[in-house]
Amino acid sequence: MSELELLEKSVNGRIVMPSNPEFDQARKVWNGSINKRPAAVIYCNDSSDVASSIRFARSAKMEIAVRTTGHSIAGHSTSQGGLVLDLSRLKGIDLNTDKNTIRVGAGVSWGEFDRATQKFGLGTTGGPISTMGIAGFTLSGGISRLARFCGVGCDNLISVELVTADGRIVKSSTAENPDLFWGIRGAGANFGVVTSFEIKLHKFGPELLTGAVMYPIEKSKEVFDFCSDYLRGVPNSLGTSILFRTMHGPSVPPDLAGKKTVAVSICYAGSVEEGQKIVKPLRENGSPMGDQIKPTQYVVTQSMHDGVNKAGMQNWWASCYLKEITPQLGETVANTFASCPSPMTIVQIQNIGGVISEIGEDETAYSNRSADFILKIEAKWLDPAKNQENIQWVREMKKAVEPYSTGASYLEFCSEFSEETVRKFYGERKVKRLQELKSKYDPTNLLKSNYNIPR
Numbered sequence: 001m002s003e004l005e006l007l008e009k010s011v012n013g014r015i016v017m018p019s020n021p022e023f024d025q026a027r028k029v030w031n032g033s034i035n036k037r038p039a040a041v042i043y044c045n046d047s048s049d050v051a052s053s054i055r056f057a058r059s060a061k062m063e064i065a066v067r068t069t070g071h072s073i074a075g076h077s078t079s080q081g082g083l084v085l086d087l088s089r090l091k092g093i094d095l096n097t098d099k100n101t102i103r104v105g106a107g108v109s110w111g112e113f114d115r116a117t118q119k120f121g122l123g124t125t126g127g128p129i130s131t132m133g134i135a136g137f138t139l140s141g142g143i144s145r146l147a148r149f150c151g152v153g154c155d156n157l158i159s160v161e162l163v164t165a166d167g168r169i170v171k172s173s174t175a176e177n178p179d180l181f182w183g184i185r186g187a188g189a190n191f192g193v194v195t196s197f198e199i200k201l202h203k204f205g206p207e208l209l210t211g212a213v214m215y216p217i218e219k220s221k222e223v224f225d226f227c228s229d230y231l232r233g234v235p236n237s238l239g240t241s242i243l244f245r246t247m248h249g250p251s252v253p254p255d256l257a258g259k260k261t262v263a264v265s266i267c268y269a270g271s272v273e274e275g276q277k278i279v280k281p282l283r284e285n286g287s288p289m290g291d292q293i294k295p296t297q298y299v300v301t302q303s304m305h306d307g308v309n310k311a312g313m314q315n316w317w318a319s320c321y322l323k324e325i326t327p328q329l330g331e332t333v334a335n336t337f338a339s340c341p342s343p344m345t346i347v348q349i350q351n352i353g354g355v356i357s358e359i360g361e362d363e364t365a366y367s368n369r370s371a372d373f374i375l376k377i378e379a380k381w382l383d384p385a386k387n388q389e390n391i392q393w394v395r396e397m398k399k400a401v402e403p404y405s406t407g408a409s410y411l412e413f414c415s416e417f418s419e420e421t422v423r424k425f426y427g428e429r430k431v432k433r434l435q436e437l438k439s440k441y442d443p444t445n446l447l448k449s450n451y452n453i454p455r
Contacts, residue, residue: 004040007056012045013089027084029070029077030131032312033387033415036080038065043086047161047169047195050085054193055167057083058446065449066193068107068133073317073415076189076449077136087135090195097122100201101158106135106194114299122201123298125150130303131311138197139188140412140451141366143374145239145267145301148354149202154185154366155359156200162192165442173198183437186366187426189450190434191441202269209275210301211293212265213283217244217334220262224330226285227264231325236354237269238278242325244333248343260337262330266293267301308344308380316379316391318398319413320405321371325349329404333375336400341389342381347397349375365434367426368408375401376413411451419454 008015016026017040026041039062044050057064063082068090070077078084090105093116100122104113111130117123125147127137134153137144142153150156159173162184170192172181183191215223223242231240243263247256264282268275272295283291322329333347353372361369379394381387394415408424411417423431434453438445445455 003056003060007042007052010052010056011042011049013043013049016041016043026086027078028311029067029072029075030311031071031073031075031315032384033314033316034075034078036075036078038079038084039081041084041086043089045089047163050087050163050193050195051167051169053083053085054163054165054446058165058167058444063449064193064446066135066189066447068135069109069131070311071127071129071132072136073315073413074417074451076451079449082449085193087193087195092196095120095122100203101198102201103196103198104134105196106133108134110134110137111299111303114302117201118206118297118299121203121205123204124156124199124201125153126302128302128305129309130306131309134197135194136189136412138199139184139186139194141186141410143350143352143410143412145241146204146269147352147356148236148239149204149269151355151359152366154188154364155355156202157181157185158198158200160184160188160194160198161196162194164192165444165446179437180441182363183365183434185364187434187451187453190438190447190453192447204269205298207272207295208298208301209268209272209279209293210266210296210298211291212243212263213285213288213293214261214263214290215286215288217260217262217337219286220244220330220334221327222286223262223264224325225327226282228325228327230281230285231351234278234351235270238275239267239269240351241265242330242349244337244347246340246343246345258343260340261289262334313344314381314384314387314390316387316394316415317413318377318394318415319410320375320398320401321368321408321410322349322373322375322401322404323371323406324404325373326404329401332400332404333397336397339393341386341393342379344380344382345390345393346378347375348378349373362430365426365430367430368406368410371406371408374410374413375405376410414451417451422451422454425451
């Protein structure tokens with residue numbers, strides 16, 4: 001009997017090994033560019049299964065990767081030759097509408113989370129794809145359309161239960177293991193395997209004003225010129241993004257197919273009537289080629305991009321925080337986007353700030369709170385034979401926008417990264433503090449399938 005077969009007897013969940021007919025399906029992750037073969041996939045039923053698996057991995061000197069829904073863009077949800085701890089069975093949801101809090105298992109997706117909370121007009125900053133898991137999103141920081149209103153995902157954490165690298169099940173909050181709680185909020189995957197989250201909820205929805213106004217890409221400079229002034233005065237309840245994309249798909253009129261556009265997307269967390277007044281200047285700016293802003297159920301908005309983010313597509317992403325947005329930046333992005341090889345690729349410049357910047361920089365491991373914008377390059381395509389040309393294009397776009405960058409990148413949006421990337425995100429003062437936490441909670445760096453803290 002193999003060691004893994006012995007482990008199987010000590011866990012309540014199921015272990016899928018390469019000899020199992022289901023293995024090829026079990027090892028898949030969302031990003032089709034990632035193709036690794038772990039030694040086994042362990043479907044954990046509870047925290048005890050996680051603890052047993054971690055103790056086994058330590059003894060066997062095997063790498064651990066943690067997976068909830070498998071959306072890690074850099075492939076941290078799987079391993080080449082190591083163990084994958086799959087937490088997708090941890091689906092518990094306990095909603096407290098008196099306190100506006102929720103406790104959820106690590107396997108819960110944002111679609112499941114939003115459906116449970118929006119019944120009561122509650123929610124928080126959530127991932128823009130409904131199949132994305134709450135865990136990786138929240139532990140890395142968590143930037144999405146309502147971050148200006150709610151803060152980043154980790155700002156809304158009240159407490160967590162996690163299994164440490166030595167197999168202990170512990171709780172962490174501002175009152176219990178507070179040093180760990182500081183690190184979890186922005187660098188959580190480095191210190192333990194979180195199995196449940198207690199999260200603060202905010203009142204909004206179920207219907208919000210959302211949508212976009214769209215322009216020909218030739219109008220990019222004018223759009224950025226307008227937004228650089230307009231966005232300075234908007235309330236925290238308005239989230240906006242400037243999107244560069246190519247018109248494609250069966251619903252696109254033939255005369256627009258293949259045309260590159262720039263759009264300003266909005267999501268307003270207040271009443272629809274208030275939102276209409278606030279976005280009126282945006283809708284009246286210039287001569288938009290399309291206006292899709294309308295009242296929409298928040299759960300619909302949160303899943304509207306699922307179709308262009310299906311599992312198995314090739315993905316390569318990059319990001320950078322921006323000092324400001326200028327007409328020159330708009331022109332630079334437009335010129336580089338003109339040569340984008342895939343019609344599914346988008347470039348997004350999101351307005352952040354708001355509540356994010358009102359929280360002290362040192363209050364959490366999550367960093368770069370003073371940045372007002374973040375630029376994300378999301379390259380997507382279907383044919384693996386076109387990997388090189390798409391990856392090269394992402395690198396060219398990242399280089400083109402570097403003069404406008406603060407020098408830091410949001411790690412969760414990075415397909416490729418280095419120790420320098422990690423250091424620039426956290427800054428040297430926080431890196432030192434994180435190193436101390438790493439030495440305390442994971443001295444052997446068992447948990448290294450993540451944006452790892454420099455040693």
